[in-house]
Amino acid sequence: MQVFNCDACGHLVFFDSLQCLHCGAQLAFLPDQLRVAAVQPLHYRLCAHRHNLNLCNFAIETHDAHTLCVSCRQTEWLPDSSNPANELRWAKIEMAKRRLYYTLAKLGLMDDDWQPRFSLLADMPGAPPVMTGHYSGMITLNVVEADDDERAKRRLALHEPYRTLIGHLRHECGHFYWEKLxxxxxxxxxxxxxxxxxxxxxxxxxxxxxxxxxxxxxxxxxxxxxxxxxxxxxxxxxxxxxxxxxxxxxxxxxxxxxxxxxxxxxxxxxxxxxxxxxxxxxxxxxxxxxxxxxxxxxxxxxxxxxxxxxxxxxxxxxxxxxxxxxxxxxxxxxxxxxx
Known part of the structure; x- marks a missing residue:
């Protein structure tokens, strides 16, 4: 992931930065330019998920009628938010998904017709377990994969050397882009x-x-x-x-x-x-x-x-x-x- 510089003071800032720690400037990631910049109210507004647990730092161009950024609105289904654990899991997954968005956009894979959709679901009592996978453009992820202990347990059970949230997202989007490419x-x-x-x-x-x-x-x-x-x-x-x-x-x-x-x-x-x-x-x-x-x-x-x-x-x-x-x-x- 690329690092950036605050365009207000030049200090080092990062992809997930909300504010420059040196000068205090409010920062946002500009998807149309693929860079982090000081927010310009005349040209951008902030994603509606910026001020909740998601802490989304993506901006939206002012001519765009959506209240959610291009990354957040890829998520079409969320788990029961009355469970605080699911809220935290959702936030972790969205952070990984924003990083995926950046890399795919840099590779020229984020045209309007080339964007996968996401369903973030939790297991429900008495129902079959949610299976992580891809079908017809929809990537489903069991949100329990956001829990470090659960992910480690599954990695050991399946004899895997490596298992991460971003790894899941990268793998499943591979199925989506196989169909496209x-x-x-x-x-x-x-x-x-x-x-x-x-x-x-x-x-x-x-x-x-x-x-x-x-x-x-x-x-x-x-x-x-x-x-x-x-x-x-x-x-x-x-x-x-x-x-x-x-x-x-x-x-x-x-x-x-x-x-x-x-x-x-x-x-x-x-x-x-x-x-x-x-x-x-x-x-x-x-x-x-x-x-x-x-x-x-x-x-x-x-x-x-x-x-x-x-x-x-x-x-x-x-x-x-x-x-x-x-x-x-x-x-x-x-x-x-x-x-």
Whole structure:
């Protein structure tokens, strides 16, 4: 995620900032410009969710009749707000969803006809549990995933190395954009060559996956995760989510003007991190070359604070080929998308 500067005083501010801590200026994120700025009342007004638990800092252009910002109004269903826990869960999910909005917008994927809708639901007594997933443009998320303890319990039960709110949103929106970018497109045959034929029975494939030995590591030669082996649609969604992870972390490093020297013998030259979301889009070779040493640094910093790997993956050549495919699809999309 990019960092910003207050346009009133120049002090460092962040994507979620509501106010500059240096000069006190009221700040908002301007979706039409994809930047944080001091609010200009003549041109913008604030999202109606700014002053509740959501703390939404997105602005709305004055000619827009909506009271909610472009991110908040993507959410069509909410859980029972009489439960205070659901209110807090909703706020956490919306924060992650705003970050997703930013990355997708930078990638040219937030046209009016290209925006997913969201249903944030809670389990109800006596009813079937809410299943996180995507169907026909609607992304459903069980809001209990916003609870750190519940998410950790599910991660351990499913033998997953990584499980986050933003990860869920990135994965599920991958299904949405598969339908937009791949289905019925010239990319479909190459997709099938890399990921497999998505026409195989989805329910049977998932059942077979969950009956597998969870400690089988055969998936590592060609997939980003074990779950990616379950079905070509899930392979795409997992790869897509992984690609968005890469874009966010690389943009953060570039935003801080990070320079890197990979420890080698003899030592390699120092080079400046490049923003993968800048235009023109960097080649995938540049993205890959930056990613590997950055994750080593990220993990080492985590270890210094007594935590495990922040990036618990070892990407294989097969997985890199699929990530390159996502990059090429999105590079073409960005070239064709309206400014």
């Amino acid at each position: 791949i289905a019925n497109s010239p990319w479909l045959e190459l997709y099938r060559a890399l990921f497999g034929d998505e026409r195989q029975d989805y329910g049977h494939a998932l059942l077979s996956h969950y009956n597998k030995n969870p400690f089988d590591i055969g998936w590592q030669t060609a997939h980003v995760s074990a779950y990616a082996t379950s079905h070509p649609w899930e392979d795409w969604a997992e790869t897509w989510a992984h690609y968005l992870h890469m874009m966010d972390l690389l943009e953060t490093a570039a935003s801080y003007r990070m320079q890197m020297t990979v420890p080698e013998i003899p030592p390699s030259p120092t080079w400046q991190m490049r923003d993968p979301l800048a235009l023109p889009t960097p080649s995938f070779d540049v993205v890959q070359a930056q990613w590997v040493p950055l994750t080593l640094i990220h993990n080492s910093l985590n270890h210094s604070l007594g935590h495990g790997d922040a990036y618990p993956f070892a990407t294989s050549a097969g997985a890199w080929a699929k990530l390159r495919f996502v990059h090429e699809v999105l590079t073409q999309r960005r070239a064709q998308a309206p400014a």
